[in-house]
Amino acid sequence: MLKTQKVKMIRWVFPFLVFVGLAVAIFQIRQASARDAIGYFTQPNLENVNLDKQVTQLTVNDITIRLLGSHQNGENYQVDICYTLPDDRDWLLAYRGNEVTLGVQDRVFLPVEEGTIGWLPSTDGSKTERCEYLLFPVG
Amino acid sequence: MRKVKIALIAMSAIIIVVVLGFPFASVAYALCSGSACNGTDPLATGCSAGAATVRQKWPYGNPGPLKVELRFSDTCNTFWARSWNYSGLYYYINATLKNWYWYQRYSPPSDSTYSAQRYGSSGFQACGDFSTSPITWPVTSPSWKCTSTY
Numbered sequence: 001m002l003k004t005q006k007v008k009m010i011r012w013v014f015p016f017l018v019f020v021g022l023a024v025a026i027f028q029i030r031q032a033s034a035r036d037a038i039g040y041f042t043q044p045n046l047e048n049v050n051l052d053k054q055v056t057q058l059t060v061n062d063i064t065i066r067l068l069g070s071h072q073n074g075e076n077y078q079v080d081i082c083y084t085l086p087d088d089r090d091w092l093l094a095y096r097g098n099e100v101t102l103g104v105q106d107r108v109f110l111p112v113e114e115g116t117i118g119w120l121p122s123t124d125g126s127k128t129e130r131c132e133y134l135l136f137p138v139g
Numbered sequence: 140m141r142k143v144k145i146a147l148i149a150m151s152a153i154i155i156v157v158v159l160g161f162p163f164a165s166v167a168y169a170l171c172s173g174s175a176c177n178g179t180d181p182l183a184t185g186c187s188a189g190a191a192t193v194r195q196k197w198p199y200g201n202p203g204p205l206k207v208e209l210r211f212s213d214t215c216n217t218f219w220a221r222s223w224n225y226s227g228l229y230y231y232i233n234a235t236l237k238n239w240y241w242y243q244r245y246s247p248p249s250d251s252t253y254s255a256q257r258y259g260s261s262g263f264q265a266c267g268d269f270s271t272s273p274i275t276w277p278v279t280s281p282s283w284k285c286t287s288t289y
Binding site for chain 2: 092096098115137
């Protein structure tokens, strides 16, 4: 009787251990695939915004973009901009690099660097505006 | 015997719920803090959730095959480097947190490679490079391969 119960126990425990091992393997695989699960979000989608020395601030779809200033910085031309954040995600002006351009007369330049100057918080401490610089290689 | 069966079934059900419900891509809590985060994986520790790119640079020009980012987590107060392969081809991609950590791998196009993280508040730079051969050293020069210091 005891031997039969032992055999029955093994029949139940062995599949359970296999199941646990499978669960651990699935866990590892999902964790590994999540390593590079990085998103590129496009919503909310904004229209094109053009700023220049005459128009230094524009609001489109509740997003305000302010041109703080610009100056030559070595071989690059630096433009400082602040913009409202739609939500608490990591919003940037450029992602692939062709989303923001500098127009000088009839030439168009793409940035070689974008950097954060800082964030402006609201009264509740959440980040509402981000200020950045863009470097354009004007030569 | 019957009680053992019930216990095993219940444990199996719990394991199913935990494995399927565990948030892998966005862990809401950090598994390290302070200098204990040094040298650790920013994704595995949960520090990458809600992180920000504070510097991004196109070292080979824009448009170009490579983008280098300096990432910051205000959950963990850590920095790390991340490099993107925008070449359209497989290349070895190196991501270096200057003076601290580097990592390289054979990367498919439109994929990223990142370094370990370092605890701190400022003074960090991210550098990167791409090649047809493994880049098994930290990329620190020339300076155009690195972001400016945050």
